Amino acid sequence: MDSQELRFVASRIRRRDLQAVFEAGAGHVGGEMSVIDILTCLYFNELSVDPAAPLDPERDRLVLSKGHTALALYVVLAERGFLPRDEISTFLKHRSRLNGHPNRVYLPGVETNTGPLGHGLPVAVGMAKAAKLDDRSWRTFVIVGDGEMQEGSNWEAIMAAAQFRLDNLTLIIDHNRLQQGARLSETNDLAPFRPKLEAFGWHVEDIDGHDHSQICHAVSTATGTPGKPKCVVANTNKGHGISFMSDNVAWHHKVPDESQYRQAMAELMETGE
Template structure:
């Protein structure tokens, strides 16, 4: 799939996301705009997954460890055919299986239940280790938020992944520089991530997390180092694609009013042309 096609899909997903947050009256819109290009490139270009056989043992695994941006994942899964597109309108609704954090028991395509931060990478290490034990070629991808990297469990898993030489594991850090209440820099500054991961023995790539060509290149098997897990530091913007949300910490989980919603949709529609 070409970068232009991936951009079109990502734009469509952004619009559906903004609409669903507006209609549900809740969501994590900033982090969703931030991660959508990464999810789109993975699901529409790189991952080997089959909605007709979501538990195929040979599938690639993706864990959205920043589980609060579940809506973005739900929309991607609906675009891929794992769940019906019309079901997105039930997001956060009474008894909907699409709650605020993904649940593998009820939503096909979800690999593990996330929500509390710092859970995805250890689980991803276990998946990658299972593939190594069986000498299988399927791969494991974990997407974390940059603020999420403040959770110590991630660093436990970073050590283990290097020790186990899991070159079939890719960690993508959605590095939008903002956490819930403030910037990372004003909270617990972990950046720069690249030298830290390199010091732990990982292969590191730094990319523009909104550039499909760069994302696709970084997540492919073509980049990496044998015996080293791969970390992609994806430089992103929270609220990307919507002028008044972009890089604005206020939009972590704010809901647009009617005027803001119309402006956001107009901007995204214009970008689609």
């Protein structure tokens, strides 16, 4: 799929996500808008996954460690055929498979249950290690939030991934510079990530996390260093694509009112067509 097609798909996913947040009256719309381009490029261009065989041992693994943006993953999985598109309308409803954080027991295509931050990367290290033990070619990708990198468990996993020489592991940091309550720079400012990850022995790519060609290139096997795990620092905007949400800390999990919803939808329509 070329960048133009990916842009259309990502726009459609953004609109469906926004609609579901509006209808459910809840969600984490800011972080969903920042991660959707990354998820779109992975699921439509890179990952070897098959909705007809979601547990195929040879599949690539994707872990959404920033599990609060589950809705973005659900919409992407629906677009890829892992669940019916119209099931998105059940998001957060009583007994829905689509609760606020992804659950592998409920939903094929989800690899591990996330929600508490700092869990996805250690699990992804285990996945990548399993593939190495068996000399298999499937790859593991994990998406974390930049604020989530404040969790110490991630740095435990970063050490281990380098020690285990997991060049089949790609960590993507959704670097939107905002966490729930404030900017990273006002909290625990981990940026810049590159020197820190490099110091731990990782190969690092710094990209525009909304540029589909840059994302696709960075997550592909075209980049990397043999024997080193790869980190893609995806520079993104929280609330990307919606002017009044973009880079605005207020929109971590705020829900738009009717007029905001219409404006946001109109802006997404404009950029996606």
